[in-house]
Amino acid sequence: MVQRVAVIGAGVGGLASIKCCLDEGLEPTCFERSEDIGGLWRYADSMDGGRVSVYRSVITNTSKEMSCFSDFPCPEDFPSFLPHGLLLEYFRMYAQHFDLLRHIHFKTTALSVRKRPDFATSGQWEVVTETGSVRESHIFDAVMVCTGHYQEPYLPLASFPGINTCFKGQYLHSREYKDVEAFRGKRVLVVGIGNTGGDLSVELSRVAAKVFLSARSSTWVFSRVSDHGFPFDMVSTTRFNHFLDWLLPSALTKRIRFRKFNSWFNHANYGLASTKSSNFKVIINEELPFCLLSGTVVLKPNVKEFTKSSAVFEDGTTEENIDVVLFATGYIFSFPFLEESVRSLFDDNRSLYKRIFPPQLEKPTLAIIGLVQLTGSVMVGAEMQARWVTGIFAGWNKLPPASRMMADVLKKKPPVKRNPSERENLKISFISYTDEIASCAGVKPSVLRLLLTDPQLALAIFFGPCTPYQYRLVGRGKWSGARNAILTQWQRTLKPLRTRVVDDSSNGSDSWRWMCLLALPVALTAGFLLSKYPRLGWSPRAGPQL
Numbered sequence: 353m354v355q356r357v358a359v360i361g362a363g364v365g366g367l368a369s370i371k372c373c374l375d376e377g378l379e380p381t382c383f384e385r386s387e388d389i390g391g392l393w394r395y396a397d398s399m400d401g402g403r404v405s406v407y408r409s410v411i412t413n414t415s416k417e418m419s420c421f422s423d424f425p426c427p428e429d430f431p432s433f434l435p436h437g438l439l440l441e442y443f444r445m446y447a448q449h450f451d452l453l454r455h456i457h458f459k460t461t462a463l464s465v466r467k468r469p470d471f472a473t474s475g476q477w478e479v480v481t482e483t484g485s486v487r488e489s490h491i492f493d494a495v496m497v498c499t500g501h502y503q504e505p506y507l508p509l510a511s512f513p514g515i516n517t518c519f520k521g522q523y524l525h526s527r528e529y530k531d532v533e534a535f536r537g538k539r540v541l542v543v544g545i546g547n548t549g550g551d552l553s554v555e556l557s558r559v560a561a562k563v564f565l566s567a568r569s570s571t572w573v574f575s576r577v578s579d580h581g582f583p584f585d586m587v588s589t590t591r592f593n594h595f596l597d598w599l600l601p602s603a604l605t606k607r608i609r610f611r612k613f614n615s616w617f618n619h620a621n622y623g624l625a626s627t628k629s630s631n632f633k634v635i636i637n638e639e640l641p642f643c644l645l646s647g648t649v650v651l652k653p654n655v656k657e658f659t660k661s662s663a664v665f666e667d668g669t670t671e672e673n674i675d676v677v678l679f680a681t682g683y684i685f686s687f688p689f690l691e692e693s694v695r696s697l698f699d700d701n702r703s704l705y706k707r708i709f710p711p712q713l714e715k716p717t718l719a720i721i722g723l724v725q726l727t728g729s730v731m732v733g734a735e736m737q738a739r740w741v742t743g744i745f746a747g748w749n750k751l752p753p754a755s756r757m758m759a760d761v762l763k764k765k766p767p768v769k770r771n772p773s774e775r776e777n778l779k780i781s782f783i784s785y786t787d788e789i790a791s792c793a794g795v796k797p798s799v800l801r802l803l804l805t806d807p808q809l810a811l812a813i814f815f816g817p818c819t820p821y822q823y824r825l826v827g828r829g830k831w832s833g834a835r836n837a838i839l840t841q842w843q844r845t846l847k848p849l850r851t852r853v854v855d856d857s858s859n860g861s862d863s864w865r866w867m868c869l870l871a872l873p874v875a876l877t878a879g880f881l882l883s884k885y886p887r888l889g890w891s892p893r894a895g896p897q898l
Contacts, residue, residue: 354717354745355379358479358492359455360462360689363391365498365722365734367443368421370452372738373496375829376746381490383481385461389447390440392502397530404502404683406436408531409555413547413576413636415583417841419729421446422736422820423831428844432583433576459483465495466691475715494717494745496738501685501701501723508681512543514658515677521661523677526552532559538675540564541663543655545571549680550637556678557648564663564671568654570629572613575638583845584636586817589728591799594783594818595898617641623651685723694718702765706789707780708737711757716744728782732820736786739829740793748828749793783818795827799898812838814898 355378359369362384373380386403388394396405412419412434416426424446430438447453464480468491471477479490505525509515515523526548536559542549545567553565578584597605610627613634619625622644625632643649652671656664662672687695697703697710698720705711707724719741722734743749751757790796802810802825813822821838824831 353747354475354493356381356492356494357742357745358383358462358465358477358490358495359498360465360495361391361498361500362389362456362458363393363498363500363722364443364731365500365738366391366456366496367447367452368731368735369496369498369721369738369742370455371421371446371450372735372742372829373745374450374452374455375739376742376748378742378745380455381492382456383460383462383479384456384458387458389453389456390443392500393436393439393443395436395440399528404527407526407529407552410551411435412439414585414729414731415576415845416442417819417845418583418585418589418817419731420820422732422824423829423833424449425821425837425844428847431848432845457481457483462689463487464691465497465689465694467694472714475717477717494719496719496721496741497687497690498721498734499685499687501725502683504684504686505679506682506684507679512655512658518660519658519674519677521675521677523679526678526680527683529678532556535560535676537561539671539673540676540678541566541652541655541671541674542678542680544680544682545569545635546633546680546682547635547637550635550640552678552680553649554637554639554643557643563643563649564652564674565649566652566655566663566665567624570625570632572610572619572625572632572634573616573637573640574613574634575616576636577638585728586819586841586845589782589818590816591783591814591818594781597781703761705751705757705761706737706740706792707785708741709751709757711754711761716751724785725779726782726785727779728786728818729820733782733786733789735820736789736793736823739795739823740789743793743828786818786823790823793827795823795829797822797825806835809835809838817841 357373357378357380359366359373359380359382362382366382366384367389370380370382386394392404392406394405395408396403399405415432416430416434417432420426420442426442430442434442460481460483462479463482466478468474468476468478475493477492477495479492479495481488481490505527507525529552532555535556538560539562540556540560541564542553542556543566545565549565550573553563557563574584576584578587607627613619614627620627622641640649644651652669653666656666658664658677661674662670663674663677664670685701694710694713697712701707701720701723703710704720704723708719708721709716710718719737721737721741722730724730724733724737726733740749744751787796797813799810799814802813816838819838819841821831821834821841824834
């Protein structure tokens with residue numbers, strides 16, 4: 353029987369894990385090597401102890417309603433997209449509300465996590481920690497690793513001949529970037545066009561003499577501000593859209609998505625992406641298109657090689673007098689504190705059952721929390737993982753036999769191993785994954801059942817944003833405030849904008865409700881028919897369960 357649980361890391365995954373342990377009557381002890389909570393989101397001017405933190409200007413890419421803890425909404429006066437300082441304040445509010453801090457040992461590093469000699473029967477772990485110069489050994493029934501995937505910088509210097517032999521300028525990884533001051537008046541080359549590469553290119557363009565952005569893959573850019581000014585993720589991440597993605601042929605959904613992206617600006621004209629692209633990534637950046645249009649950022653293909661002061665690109669062009677090369681090439685995860693026999697069980701998160709459990713362990717008492725890439729908020733995914741894991745530790749949920757777990761891992765694992773800079777292509781659908789884990793935990797809501805018992809809520813769940821409160825309506829951890837949180841989520845979104853009220857008598861809410869009422873039976877009927885008659889061309893197993 354699991355009782356004492358070690359939680360390693362006090363970032364968002366660690367806080368959620370502590371709280372879920374307490375909900376299940378377990379005894380969590382969290383070890384955090386720094387002096388405070390927040391993990392990656394706690395900004396620091398320097399890299400104290402090698403800790404990765406966000407840069408000074410960073411703002412969340414997912415909105416507050418789509419990113420909050422499922423039973424603790426963000427304050428209504430917080431803006432929809434949070435600067436890192438406000439997000440950290442929210443984490444502090446959460447930790448204080450649920451009295452989590454007393455379970456955290458700060459300035460304490462987990463040096464090693466090893467299976468005890470009787471692990472095959474007890475499932476217990478020996479955890480050695482260090483506080484200052486004092487080392488201690490602890491015995492735990494289970495371990496939750498919550499150190500995330502932003503751990504070690506991925507710096508593929510071997511792919512860029514000349515960078516560390518010929519090039520006389522400076523090069524660094526984006527992990528070392530904090531603000532623009534060190535780049536003022538310089539000619540900067542940013543390598544990598546993920547979210548970080550796009551953000552840093554825009555920010556540097558305000559002070560640098562020139563910014564070049566090197567992109568290897570096709571990239572689609574969209575804004576956090578959607579049609580009519582609402583947060584993009586609240587408009588797009590809905591069960592209705594998820595249902596359409598399953599219902600329609602993938603070629604058609606891709607075409608619709610590309611057309612939507614190009615409705616903002618033609619990506620081919622900017623050299624970013626083509627509708628013929630087979631491999632592509634999607635990034636969030638409102639300002640990059642204008643920077644390209646104004647010439648403050650110049651898009652370039654992949655770098656072929658570096659000379660003494662120049663970068664030569666694969667299309668044969670050369671940019672002279674490069675002062676700084678900034679690699680925005682991502683991260684690799686590592687767990688140096690885990691014993692080698694355990695680390696060798698998973699080479700990446702796709703070797704883990706449901707991206708959480710090493711399936712070959714004799715006892716399922718080790719869980720990796722937050723090591724997943726989603727199309728939505730990783731914070732919500734991490735909390736859902738923690739709820740399921742602690743339910744297993746407490747005996748409420750069960751894992752299948754190891755053979756079935758291994759079969760599931762092999763079925764879902766891509767045949768080709770990709771480098772971290774391509775992990776955008778490996779993102780999992782936010783709704784698909786959270787629904788999958790919620791089903792395992794017994795907390796996934798049924799739209800069909802709600803349609804019979806609470807039609808207003810059913811409509812909000814199916815057509816509205818898939819906010820985390822939906823997973824607090826049923827099952828263990830049910831929250832009495834979940835229904836109200838769902839029905840008032842748009843009010844909380846608009847509240848911080850009401851600093852100057854204008855008269856607008858037009859109101860389309862009634863017509864929207866009628867449209868939902870008419871569309872829901874059609875969608876549910878289509879889903880029923882396709883499940884009933886698979887010869888129509890779609891597999892019911894691949895689709896969402898209503």
